[in-house]
Amino acid sequence: MSAPRKKSKDKGGDEKMPTSNLNADAISKIKSSRKNSVPSDYNNLVQELLQGNKIALSKAISLVESSRSDHHLAANEVVEACLPHSANSIRIGITGVPGVGKSTFIDAFGSLLTVLGYKVAVLAVDPSSSLSKGSILGDKTRMQNLAKDPNAFVRPSPTGKSLGGVANKTRESIVLCEAAGFNIVLIETVGVGQSEIAVHQMVDFFLLLQLPGAGDELQGIKRGIVEMADAIAINKADGDIQPLAKRAKTEYSRALHLYPPKENGWVPKVFLCSAQENTGIREIWEMIEKYVGETKKNGHFESKRKEQNRYWFLQAVEDGLKRNFHENQTIQDQMDKLLQDVMENRISPLNAAEILLTSLS
Numbered sequence: 543m544s545a546p547r548k549k550s551k552d553k554g555g556d557e558k559m560p561t562s563n564l565n566a567d568a569i570s571k572i573k574s575s576r577k578n579s580v581p582s583d584y585n586n587l588v589q590e591l592l593q594g595n596k597i598a599l600s601k602a603i604s605l606v607e608s609s610r611s612d613h614h615l616a617a618n619e620v621v622e623a624c625l626p627h628s629a630n631s632i633r634i635g636i637t638g639v640p641g642v643g644k645s646t647f648i649d650a651f652g653s654l655l656t657v658l659g660y661k662v663a664v665l666a667v668d669p670s671s672s673l674s675k676g677s678i679l680g681d682k683t684r685m686q687n688l689a690k691d692p693n694a695f696v697r698p699s700p701t702g703k704s705l706g707g708v709a710n711k712t713r714e715s716i717v718l719c720e721a722a723g724f725n726i727v728l729i730e731t732v733g734v735g736q737s738e739i740a741v742h743q744m745v746d747f748f749l750l751l752q753l754p755g756a757g758d759e760l761q762g763i764k765r766g767i768v769e770m771a772d773a774i775a776i777n778k779a780d781g782d783i784q785p786l787a788k789r790a791k792t793e794y795s796r797a798l799h800l801y802p803p804k805e806n807g808w809v810p811k812v813f814l815c816s817a818q819e820n821t822g823i824r825e826i827w828e829m830i831e832k833y834v835g836e837t838k839k840n841g842h843f844e845s846k847r848k849e850q851n852r853y854w855f856l857q858a859v860e861d862g863l864k865r866n867f868h869e870n871q872t873i874q875d876q877m878d879k880l881l882q883d884v885m886e887n888r889i890s891p892l893n894a895a896e897i898l899l900t901s902l903s
C-alpha cells in the first residue's frame with residue numbers, strides 16, 4: 543500500500559462528508575464566517591504540508607497543539623483542509639510499561655517500514671507530560687535511526703492541561719501526518735493508565751509490548767489493556783532470557799483465549815521479538831498487514847474508523863460543555879457557596895446540583 547499523493551485543489555472540503563441539506567447550509571455558513579478570520583498564510587502552510595514538507599507539518603502540528611484562541615480557529619481550518627487527503631493510511635498504537643523497549647521497537651519497526659517503501663510518522667500520547675513537565679517517554683534521545691530517516695517523521699509528545707486535551711491534539715495530528723503523505727502512523731503511549739483507552743480509540747491496530755519472564759502475573763498490566771490488544775509482542779526475547787520469553791508466550795496465548803472473541807473476527811496473536819537484535823519485527827508487520835487485509839475485506843476497518851469519529855465528536859461536545867460550564871461566571875460565583883452549604887449539611891448534594899444546573903437557564 544502506498545498513499546497516492548493528491549494535489550491540493552483547495553476545494554473547501556465540502557464534498558468530503560455527506561450531510562443533510564439542512565446541515566450542509568448551516569455548515570457552509572459557519573465555514574464562510576470562519577474563513578474571514580483565518581490569515582492566508584495558513585493556505586500556504588497547507589499547500590506545503592500537502593507536498594510532504596516536514597517543516598510545514600511540524601508547524602501545523604504546533605498550531606494544533608497551541609492553546610492560543612486565535613490559533614485554535616486557524617488549526618481547525620488547517621485540519622479541515624487536510625481531512626480529504628488523510629484516509630489512506632494504517633494507524634498503529636503501541637503501548638507497554640516504561641522500559642519494555644517501546645522506543646527501541648519503534649525505531650526498528652519504523653525503519654523496516656521505510657525500507658519497505660512506506661512513509662512513517664511517530665506521535666506520542668504521554669499522560670505524564672500533561673501532568674508535570676516531565677515525560678515518561680523522554681523524547682530527546684529516542685529513535686535515533688528514524689530521527690534521521692528522510693521517510694520518517696518523529697514528533698515529541700505534546701503537553702497540555704489534560705489527557706483528553708492531549709489525546710485530541712494527537713488525533714488531529716494524525717490527520718496532518720497522513721495529509722503530508724505519511725501512510726503509516728505509529729502512536730506510542732505508556733502502559734500505565736487511561737491513555738491506552740484514548741489511543742485505542744484512534745488507531746486501527748493496537749499492539750501491546752510485554753517483557754519476558756513475568757507472564758504469570760500478567761505484569762500488573764491492567765486486564766483491560768490486554769483485552770484491547772490486537773497482538774502482544776514479548777520484547778527482549780534475546781540472550782539468556784529466550785526460554786523465559788517462550789514460556790511467557792505460551793502463557794499469554796492461553797490468557798488471550800479467555801477473553802471474548804473480537805467483533806471483527808480477529809484472534810489476537812502473541813509474538814516474540816527483540817527490538818535490539820532486530821528479530822521478529824518483520825513477522826509483526828506481516829501480521830498487521832494480514833489484519834488490515836482481513837478487516838478491510840469484512841468491512842470492520844472502515845466501520846471502526848467511523849465509530850472512532852463518532853466517539854471523538856461526542857467526546858469533544860462533552861469536553862466543550864464542561865469547559866463552558868466551569869468557565870461561566872454565574873456558575874463560578876455560585877459554586878463555592880453551594881459547596882459550603884453541601885458540606886455543612888444545609889442542603890442536599892442533589893438539590894444543590896439542581897440549583898447550580900438550572901441557574902444558567
Ligand code: GDP
Nearest residue numbers: 639640641642643644645646777778816817818
Ligand atoms: P521504553 O521506555 O519502553 O521506550 O524503552 P526503551 O526503548 O527506552 O528501552 C529500555 C531499555 O531496554 C534500553 O536500555 C534498551 O536498550 C533496552 N532494550 C530495548 N529493547 C531491547 C531488546 O529487544 N533486548 C534487550 N536485551 N534490551 C532491549
